[in-house]
Amino acid sequence: MPAHILVVEDEPAIQALIAANLERAGHVVLRALDAETGLRLVNEALPDLILLDWMLPGMSGIDLARRLRANERTRSVPIIMLTARSEEQDKVRGLETGADDYVTKPFSPRELQARINAVLRRRAPQMTEDPVEVGGLRIDPASHRVSAGGQPVNLGPTEFRLLHFLMTHRERVHSRPQLLDQVWGDHVFVEERTVDVHIRRLRSALEATGHDALIQTVRGSGYRFSAMPAA
Amino acid sequence: MPAHILVVEDEPAIQALIAANLERAGHVVLRALDAETGLRLVNEALPDLILLDWMLPGMSGIDLARRLRANERTRSVPIIMLTARSEEQDKVRGLETGADDYVTKPFSPRELQARINAVLRRRAPQMTEDPVEVGGLRIDPASHRVSAGGQPVNLGPTEFRLLHFLMTHRERVHSRPQLLDQVWGDHVFVEERTVDVHIRRLRSALEATGHDALIQTVRGSGYRFSAMPAA
DNA sequence: CCGGCCGGTGACAATATTGTGACAGCCCCG
């Protein structure tokens, strides 16, 4: 699975080494020598993964990570931090800023590749582009459109992803942590109850046509999308 | 609720990632790269929880678990098994060994944290996602649904767990203390008679279709789920 | 036939969990 990977590393030699390895593995590599350039590249086109050096001239890697996490659009891009330090405290700080994983220099190409695969594998397992329709409710990922009983429905990006996930995994309860992992991303830190709020917004958007009944609450467990009426 | 957690994992990278995440959550982490070291650490000081990789060099995770379970002093320390997806079919074997829960790799930090919290609260985990059907009564953990003779049945969380346990351990008498351990969790302090109340609620929910007869009272001993009519 | 157990029930008050409305921060688009 070829991926677009952004490498933000100020030491040209190391950057070249990493890039060569990644390209040999079939990935497309974007390069940045500093955080500012990295940020610009991310805004131009979202990569599938970012390798980010901890220490950078100017804006540090941590600052960049924090900044990316603060923005809704870039929030879900996985980040692997590269660092020379190996102190636990730094790792904790790195994870707090939202890094998905952490690789300490020096590292072997094989290890890096393994980490990259692990992170890529963990995110969005099977997002299909095929439209799905259940009980008159239709969602089309390709055109990013939703209609309920013929009527178009307007949803925000998060509610769209939430509905899409639920519709492609119906007849099964999803706990709040699971929904956060699958819809928000596993490195995003938000309150569990945020799920409730979005479920509510989704329901009120579907209320007009009565399709809100498809989203059922399972007390003590989570939520479920089901064509069958709640028991 | 900071806890002392022992992580037995042979891959240093994964161990570090887990440890960092746990520390961020405020836990104290003890590390072991192999089962022997883990065993030594446990003997020095009992942790509150053990995260144990299934595959380890030398003594395997399952051997260590068995060994801990055999020892009086270490028997009650909760264990969460870490397994790769390919070993997933072994999960039943793992639970039989006495693991309190299992988590398949790759896992998200949030998911792991959720499992850890559940185990530390000593909540009895549900062991299987497979639906069970007996005499027209069907329970499906994945969708969290129950139907009796085609009719949907509404149950509270506790009654659901109770029914699930009974249906997966049928044709056997369970005493009230046993049911409390298995369904409520082993540290919970509740009146024994509470079981009676929930049995009653379960029965009245199944009464409409006559499936309440499947839950039999064994005077002086406890309750039994049986497809055969009471003797 | 008579207590003494044991399980069945209905009612309750305490809790736990989920639904809602309001709000402040952010980003993007004029």
Added chain:
DNA sequence: CGGGGCTGTCACAATATTGTCACCGGCCGG
């Protein structure tokens, strides 16, 4: 630089679930 659209969090309201009791009624051994 102002407005609108989204988001994540709260505090609070609305419900659902739970654990206990007290009270009954049946079964059993004496």
